[in-house]
Amino acid sequence: MTPNSPERPPLPPFSFEDAVRKVRMAEDAWNTRDPQKVALAYTPDTRWRNRDTFLNGRAEVEAFLTDKWQKENGYRLIKEIWAHDASRIAVRFCYEWHDTAGQWFRAHGNENWEFSDSGHMAVRHASINDVPIDAQDRLFHWPHGPRPEGHPGLTELGL
Numbered sequence: 001m002t003p004n005s006p007e008r009p010p011l012p013p014f015s016f017e018d019a020v021r022k023v024r025m026a027e028d029a030w031n032t033r034d035p036q037k038v039a040l041a042y043t044p045d046t047r048w049r050n051r052d053t054f055l056n057g058r059a060e061v062e063a064f065l066t067d068k069w070q071k072e073n074g075y076r077l078i079k080e081i082w083a084h085d086a087s088r089i090a091v092r093f094c095y096e097w098h099d100t101a102g103q104w105f106r107a108h109g110n111e112n113w114e115f116s117d118s119g120h121m122a123v124r125h126a127s128i129n130d131v132p133i134d135a136q137d138r139l140f141h142w143p144h145g146p147r148p149e150g151h152p153g154l155t156e157l158g159l
Contacts, residue, residue: 008041008119013086020081022115023091027079028146035065043120050126072097074104076140078147080154082110089113094159096133096140104138105130108159 010018029038039062042048048055048064055061069075077095084090091111098104109128116122139157142148 006118011119012115012117014084014089014115016084019084019089022089022119023079023081026091027077027093030077030079031075031144031146033069033075033144035062035069038062038065041121042124043116043118043122046120046122046124048124048126050124051128071099073100074098076142076147078140078154078157078159079111087115089115092154094140094154096138098135102135104133104135106133106139107131 010021014022026041029041032038039058042058042061044058045056046058046061048061050064053064055064072095075095075097077093079091079093082090082092089112091113093107093109093111095107096104097107107128107130109126111127112123112125113121114123139159140147142151
């Protein structure tokens with residue numbers, strides 16, 4: 001599929017397997033830390049709430065993600081499906097990152113997603129809490145990019 005494709009499979013209505021695949025595709029994309037690539041998963045008029053920030057449209061999402069990944073160094077993310085219906089998916093996630101002073105954090109969060117018929121995310125609500133951790137307490141160790149197959153997920157890691 002090309003970035004300009006009008007559809008982004010899997011498409012609603014989602015089976016459980018479709019929803020799990022959609023979650024992993026989102027995780028893999030976010031782990032690239034490529035704001036342009038990630039923003040293409042959303043409708044042109046997407047609406048977001050991320051913590052205390054409200055965004056409208058792909059351009060705002062791309063700018064937000066650009067700023068986010070300039071501040072959140074060493075970003076590694078794991079997402080896990082929580083629930084789904086025909087066009088909505090609920091996800092829990094954790095990601096680890098460090099600030100410019102070297103302090104590591106593990107962010108714990110939940111997202112609610114609503115998809116258009118084309119398979120693009122139209123609405124995203126995210127609630128996130130950052131918890132400071134020591135570097136030796138990190139659990140997400142893989143090279144930059146998508147989490148390798150076989151790396152434990154949140155449940156297996158006890159998160």
